[in-house]
Amino acid sequence: MGRDQRGDAAEPPAFVQAAGHPVRWRLLGELARSDRQVHELTALLGEQQSLVSYHLGLLRKAELVRARRSAADGRDIYYRLDLARCGRALATAGGALHPGLRYTPPGAPAPRPxxxxxxxxxxxxxxxxxxxxxxxxxxxxxxxxxxxxxxxxxxxxxxxxxxxxxxxxxxxxxxxxxxxxxxxxxxxxxxxxxxxxxxxxxxxxxxxxxxxxxxxxxxxxxxxxxxxxxxxxxxxxxxxxxxxxxxxxxxxx
CATH class of the missing domain: 3.40.50.2300 (Response regulator)
Structure with a gap:
């Protein structure tokens, strides 16, 4: 009888764990379009600020989201999605499931007006x-x-x-x-x-x-x-x- 080939990792890849929650997935979607402040994300998601801040913290811990203080008002913070890092994390996640699912980021698209x-x-x-x-x-x-x-x-x-x-x-x-x-x-x-x-x-x-x-x-x-x-x-x-x-x-x- 053939040997059962199982994945090496018992835990889901880091990207899946970080992005898998519905609130965090929606946060990633909003930040993919524009840098945002937490109060803007709270309004867009219709969630409490404490919940949004908690999930932003987890995305920052996973190094998918970065933060920098506003140059207009130092009390405000802008959050930015690291799209390049997301691409690399997606590649790792697909490959962890099966070698045939390794994601290759697309090349530069044909320019459009x-x-x-x-x-x-x-x-x-x-x-x-x-x-x-x-x-x-x-x-x-x-x-x-x-x-x-x-x-x-x-x-x-x-x-x-x-x-x-x-x-x-x-x-x-x-x-x-x-x-x-x-x-x-x-x-x-x-x-x-x-x-x-x-x-x-x-x-x-x-x-x-x-x-x-x-x-x-x-x-x-x-x-x-x-x-x-x-x-x-x-x-x-x-x-x-x-x-x-x-x-x-x-x-x-």
Whole structure:
């Protein structure tokens, strides 16, 4: 009689344990769309704040969710889903059940037309970097723009970080968000906690999201801070392109 081949692990993989609860699964779904504060998640889920905070704590312990204090109000905390880590955890979970279920993350999707506006306060670093990265990663198929509520010159650190990644920011200029008043976008993404609080509404009900990204110009680390932000933006934009690819095609006039 053949030997019974059983799995090596008696416990479910960490991702299954962390994501398997209905409340935690809904939290992951909301954070996959946008960084959120706990009171926003409480309202979206219709659950008590103490319960939401408890499950957020478990997701942070599993290192699927990160937290950072708001630059607008240090008493507030933004929670962010680590999508890349979720992808690796899913791969591990599938392989633990059966070798044929090892998950392979998909490659970059074929770019689809969209109009995306990135906003921050100064339009000098984060939003300029995001605009340039999205344009480069999509081969110009996605119309990427950026602006700020209080524009100031593009930071040399942002130019240097982008140059190292093959993206030229030398001709970029700061723009006030009023330049885009009345324009239609498919996505409006705020990168600064302060500008999120003053972000105007745009026609056509664009999909909105907040990426709570620290200001590299305010970091005493200097150039390494710009590199860290560039890496974070590149990761987020890779997932944004998957989101755009899964949406209905952009209607053109």
């Amino acid at each position: 969209a109009r995306v506006l990135f906003l921050c306060t100064g339009n000098s670093s984060r939003s300029q970097m995001a605009e340039a990265l999205l344009r480069a990663r999509s081969g110009g198929v996605v119309a990427a723009c950026s602006a700020g509520s209080r524009p100031k010159p593009v930071h040399p650190g942002a130019v240097a970080a982008m140059a190292e990644r093959g993206v030229d920011l030398r001709g970029a200029r700061p723009k006030h968000l009023d330049e885009f008043a009345g324009e239609r976008f498919t996505h409006v993404i705020t990168l600064c906690d302060r500008v999120r609080e003053v972000c105007p509404e745009f026609p056509g009900q664009p999909a909105t999201a907040h990426w709570s990204v620290p200001d590299p110009a305010a970091d005493p680390a200097g150039r390494p801070a710009f590199d860290a932000v560039a890496d974070e933006l590149a990761e987020r934009i890779a997932f944004l392109l998957h989101t755009i690819a899964a949406e209905p095609a952009l209607e053109t006039p």
